[in-house]
Amino acid sequence: MAVRPVFAADLFGRLCMSEPTEFQYFNGFADSQKKKCIQSLHQSFLEDYPGRKVLEISSHSTEELGVKLSAFNLTIPLKDGREVSVECAFQAGKVFSEGGPYLDLLDGTSREAKKDPRLKNSGRLTGFCFEGEFFELVPNTCFYNWLYIHGLMAHPELADALMAYDSFTDIVFNPEKSANCQAEAAAYYVALRKNGMLEEAMKSRKDFIRILYQSGKSSRPAASVDIFAPKEEKKVPAVSFKVGDRIIHQAFGEGEVWAVRERRGANVIVVRFAVGMKELNEVWIIKNCRRL
Numbered sequence: 001m002a003v004r005p006v007f008a009a010d011l012f013g014r015l016c017m018s019e020p021t022e023f024q025y026f027n028g029f030a031d032s033q034k035k036k037c038i039q040s041l042h043q044s045f046l047e048d049y050p051g052r053k054v055l056e057i058s059s060h061s062t063e064e065l066g067v068k069l070s071a072f073n074l075t076i077p078l079k080d081g082r083e084v085s086v087e088c089a090f091q092a093g094k095v096f097s098e099g100g101p102y103l104d105l106l107d108g109t110s111r112e113a114k115k116d117p118r119l120k121n122s123g124r125l126t127g128f129c130f131e132g133e134f135f136e137l138v139p140n141t142c143f144y145n146w147l148y149i150h151g152l153m154a155h156p157e158l159a160d161a162l163m164a165y166d167s168f169t170d171i172v173f174n175p176e177k178s179a180n181c182q183a184e185a186a187a188y189y190v191a192l193r194k195n196g197m198l199e200e201a202m203k204s205r206k207d208f209i210r211i212l213y214q215s216g217k218s219s220r221p222a223a224s225v226d227i228f229a230p231k232e233e234k235k236v237p238a239v240s241f242k243v244g245d246r247i248i249h250q251a252f253g254e255g256e257v258w259a260v261r262e263r264r265g266a267n268v269i270v271v272r273f274a275v276g277m278k279e280l281n282e283v284w285i286i287k288n289c290r291r292l
Contacts, residue, residue, distance in 0.1 A: 001025060002037075005175055005277065006045045007187040008052065008167040012243065015191040015212065016184055018175075018258045020270055020279065021045045034060040038171050045167065055165040057182050058172055065161050071182045072110035074158070076151040079131055082106070086151045088113045090144055090180070093130045097123035133205065138254075139213040140179045140274045146208055148185035149192075153202065163190060175277035188212060240282060241269050246292040247285065252278065254292065 002025035011017040023044040026036040038061070042054045056062065057069045067073065071086040078084060084092075087110035094100050099122035105113040128135040128143040135143040152159040168183035175181075192198040192211070201211040241247075245257040252273040259270035267282035 004041055004169065004171065004173070005181075005183075006041070006054065006167055006169050007181065007184045008049070009187040009191040010166065010194055011049075014243070015195075016187040018184065018270075018272065018277070019045065019049075020259065020277065021048070031060055034171055035062055038062065038169065041169055041171065045169075049167070052167045053165040054167045054169065055162075055186075056169050056171060057186055058170050060171055065158070068158060069162065069182065069186065071148060074148070074151040074155070074182075076147060077154050078106070085110045085113075086147050086182075089130060089147050091116065091119060093128040093135075093143065093147075094119060094125060095127045095129050095134075097126055099123070101129050135205065138274070139209060141181075141184065142205075142209055142213065144180035145185040145188055145212065146205070148182060149189050149202065152186075152189050153198075159189065159193075162186060163193065166190060175272075177276065179274065179276060240286060241267075247271065247289040248292055249273070249289045
């Protein structure tokens, strides 16, 4: 068994809700094994949230749309007229303490950009820069999501097709190892557009951060929220924490509560820190974290 997040748009008052989902994992690097994992993950999620429309966004997707929406394939226009993949733009925008941004990565393939050795040998990451605009490291997914949504806006035919779905996965993404995910960016786009907030969010970097990261539990009228009843065990409330609460830990840094669940009679809190998603016992959080 394994756990991967499903990013749901417009769920429980959140623009984007990350729901850690347990599913049967099929070992192996073959594409057929990845597709089995995708099917298992989707089935498990739909058992808890029937009625949701789930799309895998990656090169392993069984849907042509999901493959086209991979950050390796989705392109974003540059001011000089070129179109580059979101992946190339993301990797080329990284600024390190000892180098970067490496703009020559815009001229290669997505795979070449992601595997360029300079990305690991240039010191610590200090921020991002894209066509003269600088992005800080916090919020940690801001730059990637901003790029991806711009890519969708540049391809209205893909963006329109995306609106037929409301939940998204990326079978390769592991929140324990990385923070940025194309499935999350897609969920944000769908939620923003459904709630008439896309234009406002994309006016500026400041507006983007305010709406996606600083709006609290909900940044739109409650009437626009779709509610899909989960299984009974997911309704068990935590004693001290609720979705949207922010905490800080000495080692993990600041984090936001993304889900609350019961496991073996104890409350488990799913927190998204800058270092990744963590499932933590509520008692442990009370002892080791401070509420913001």
